[in-house]
Amino acid sequence: MLRKVIALFGVTTAIGATAFLDEDPGVRHARLQLIWGLIGEVWGWLVLAAIVFGGFSPRLRDLAYRLTGRRLGTLSPYIVLLSVLLAMLSAPVDFYRGYVIEHEFGLSNQDFWAWASDYAKGLGVAVVSGLITFNLVYWIVRKSPRRWWLYGATAVVILSVVIAALAPVLITPLFNKFEPLQDQDLRARILALSERGGVQVADVLQVDMSRQTNAANAYFIGIGPTKRIVLGDTLLANFSGDEVLTVVAHEMGHQAHGDIWRSIGVGAIFFFAGFYVLYRILGPLIRRSERRIGFSRLEDAASLPLVLLLIGLLFFVAQPVENTFSRNIEHEADRFALDLTHQNEDYASALEKLGRINLSDPDPPAWIELIFYSHPSLKKRIEFAESYRPWAQPSDLQRLAPELSR
Numbered sequence: 001m002l003r004k005v006i007a008l009f010g011v012t013t014a015i016g017a018t019a020f021l022d023e024d025p026g027v028r029h030a031r032l033q034l035i036w037g038l039i040g041e042v043w044g045w046l047v048l049a050a051i052v053f054g055g056f057s058p059r060l061r062d063l064a065y066r067l068t069g070r071r072l073g074t075l076s077p078y079i080v081l082l083s084v085l086l087a088m089l090s091a092p093v094d095f096y097r098g099y100v101i102e103h104e105f106g107l108s109n110q111d112f113w114a115w116a117s118d119y120a121k122g123l124g125v126a127v128v129s130g131l132i133t134f135n136l137v138y139w140i141v142r143k144s145p146r147r148w149w150l151y152g153a154t155a156v157v158i159l160s161v162v163i164a165a166l167a168p169v170l171i172t173p174l175f176n177k178f179e180p181l182q183d184q185d186l187r188a189r190i191l192a193l194s195e196r197g198g199v200q201v202a203d204v205l206q207v208d209m210s211r212q213t214n215a216a217n218a219y220f221i222g223i224g225p226t227k228r229i230v231l232g233d234t235l236l237a238n239f240s241g242d243e244v245l246t247v248v249a250h251e252m253g254h255q256a257h258g259d260i261w262r263s264i265g266v267g268a269i270f271f272f273a274g275f276y277v278l279y280r281i282l283g284p285l286i287r288r289s290e291r292r293i294g295f296s297r298l299e300d301a302a303s304l305p306l307v308l309l310l311i312g313l314l315f316f317v318a319q320p321v322e323n324t325f326s327r328n329i330e331h332e333a334d335r336f337a338l339d340l341t342h343q344n345e346d347y348a349s350a351l352e353k354l355g356r357i358n359l360s361d362p363d364p365p366a367w368i369e370l371i372f373y374s375h376p377s378l379k380k381r382i383e384f385a386e387s388y389r390p391w392a393q394p395s396d397l398q399r400l401a402p403e404l405s406r
């Protein structure tokens with residue numbers, strides 16, 4: 001085990017060393033974030049494995065129980081205690097990724113306390129959702145020892161719908177201020193565009209992203225009455241009206257294609273498969289390691305770090321499939337934006353600008369794109385934006401031919 005860990009760190013440092021050789025700051029930034037993201041992930045698994053297989057979990061569980069007494073039971077205080085412990089142990093890597101690197105590259109606008117306050121709020125959100133999810137799942141495990149994977153996955157899928165609907169009104173406002181799009185001219189153009197495309201446009205809001213970062217972004221979020229297109233103030237400040245319009249058209253594509261529901265649908269497949277795998281693995285694993293781990297049943301709150309470790313590993317294995325699905329729906333949203341606007345040059349320059357401002361790697365190695373990228377590489381997206389013109393007449397193509405061959 002230890003030798004494997006050392007080998008893994010050897011590989012990541014080797015990739016890290018080559019990242020510094022690249023001249024382009026975007027490539028350097030993207031690779032550093034990728035490498036430190038991986039280190040953080042592996043570190044998290046090692047911590048969980050140490051807690052479980054070092055036999056510490058039952059002691060932590062007893063401590064949690066003693067701290068709060070009988071009334072709260074064991075699971076809830078244990079979830080809080082474990083979350084705080086894990087956050088403290090992963091804070092150094094998170095700080096390096098979210099603060100040090102981002103400052104080094106001039107992307108972060110936060111001082112230490114602003115960063116720490118966001119970090120604490122993030123921990124709070126994680127604790128609350130952890131309390132709801134795991135109280136529900138452990139209750140189901142107790143009620144139905146044989147079918148818990150089926151009912152548990154169903155409950156988690158329902159929860160994910162609730163979270164997707166409530167996130168834009170309950171969670172994102174904890175970190176930023178949202179308001180209606182201020183630019184009335186742009187608003188009118190967006191409405192005209194949505195009418196032309198026959199898309200009932202969701203609310204268009206702007207957010208003070210510049211509070212945290214210089215990076216620019218836009219996204220579509222929410223379900224039913226909470227669905228909205230959100231534009232970062234950093235996007236509005238750096239992009240021309242025509243460029244913003246093409247970005248909005250991409251987000252309209254997500255809305256028109258029902259991409260949030262499609263993502264929840266794909267997530268549901270993963271949850272059912274994942275819970276079934278957990279069900280098959282956990283029982284035998286706990287029975288076999290009982291003496292080492294110090295608990296003998298899944299219902300025991302002390303099993304939580306083991307459950308978290310396996311969930312983390314399963315998510316990691318599923319990541320390439322999930323990202324391949326995501327890259328597909330992103331490509332379809334790009335196509336939608338071009339079909340709706342016919343503004344190929346504006347969209348290509350918007351994408352180029354996003355890459356430059358956000359310091360991303362426009363052309364990562366294929367295997368990195370396959371595993372880690374939720375969007376097609378910027379190089380591919382820009383090439384598509386420049387060449388996709390199914391509406392063009394043959395005479396237009398002739399006119400464009402010298403331009404394209406340059």
Ligand SMILES: [Zn+2]
Pocket residue numbers: 250251254330333
């Ligand atoms: Zn998108």
